[in-house]
Amino acid sequence: MASRRSAELFSAALAGSADVTELPIRLLRACSDALPVTGVGLALMTERGPAGTIAATDAPAAALEDLQFTLGEGPCVDASRSGRPVLQPDLAATAPQRWPAFAGGALAAGVRAVFALPLRVGAIRLGVLDLYRNSPGALSAGELAEALSYSDAATLLLLHLQAGSPVAGPPEESMPVLDDRAEVHQATGVVSVHAGVSLGEALLLLRARAFAEHRAIRDLARDVLDGVVDFRPDGESE
């Protein structure tokens, strides 16, 4: 699902940015400029709910993330839980029934439409990209497709940041993680059981080891599946 378009968008945010902490806001500004939305926010999510705001293009976008973090409800919480986009083109009409606590705060902050796009690698929940408008109105199918490309670029970005600078190579290196690489996802499942960690941590372990051994993550995944490489703690087997 890392389409060529999302790779382009990610690379554009990466290009010319000396400071890795600038990356998220560059991507969000590009997204906000490219689409008919007022602002964009990026939140970290875990299975337990919102885990904090990474970046926001303006004050209402930041308020939107803070509200959901504080209340534990809202479109971004639902998007992360369901793994599907939650599209609310007219918040005043729909939000009060669906998220009573969130609705008041969001409308007070001037938010009238929200498009919450989940950032995930299969069952691994990484975060949510929230696009908002200060007037009601839907995104067209083409605009939504572009928004989804930004959400994939944001997923690549989170994987890139999560790994820290050692693993954070050029985009080509992080791409296979999101690409259709069945072996990598299968090996992630195997490593999570052997190492006794979550799928998200298992994917990080795989990427870190591939980086340390200067190998393609796919080759390492193949070895994990063939039992050649083992992530069990020392002294344990079968």
Added chain:
Amino acid sequence: MAREQRLTRVFVELADTLVEEFDLVEFLQTLTERCVELVDTDAAGLMLDDQRGNLQVVAYTDESARLLELFELQKAEGPCLDCFASGQPITNVDLGDAATRWPVFAEAARGVGFAVSHAVPMRLRRQVVGALNLFTVAPVQLSPEHLAVVQGLADIATIGLLHERAVRDQVVLAEQLQTALHSRIVIEQAKGVLSARGGTSVGEAFRLLRSHARRTGEALTAVAEAVVGQRLGIADLTADPTGPAPSP
């Protein structure tokens, strides 16, 4: 069983899954498997357009079909891509005779043992949204009747996409594709988890997931999510072993 009977049975099976708890990936997976059985071919793969300039493999009957589909995408040549670009079926292609048309793909397909390839388009009104690819080991051609069945199944795959839109609000093709691909990833992650817990191959792990979904009437993706979320263990899946389900 007579072919008409088998055909009827498959149509009923697929129609039965067009319910509210519809699972697009499982639907397309079942469809590729039944297609191979109905028209005596050896492997099938299905690609969908992600509406953002890429085709993506969402269902396949075995690993060789999946790898060939990926190979097509990487090398940007092959029957599925041509079929998608032209919107026309490209059927009964002798791969031994396709070196000019698809030099790299034809060699790779013959390398894994396939002699003949077929591709038919998935159409949604005037838009081509994907393609269904079939491969045969024996150098035999499909009859016009068989090809009609294959096109019929490709049309049913499109109906699956439309059905998902009907049961979900505001869903657009690009989102359907993104969600389908993540469902596919969850299934792969669950195969890994299950194989590590049970000491089995990933292929066997998939059969366990599949037969549990069938037995309980749950969606395959939901079963996979329950496995990675540790709500379903290896004991739950092996408790009532029914016969072998199709691979992978």
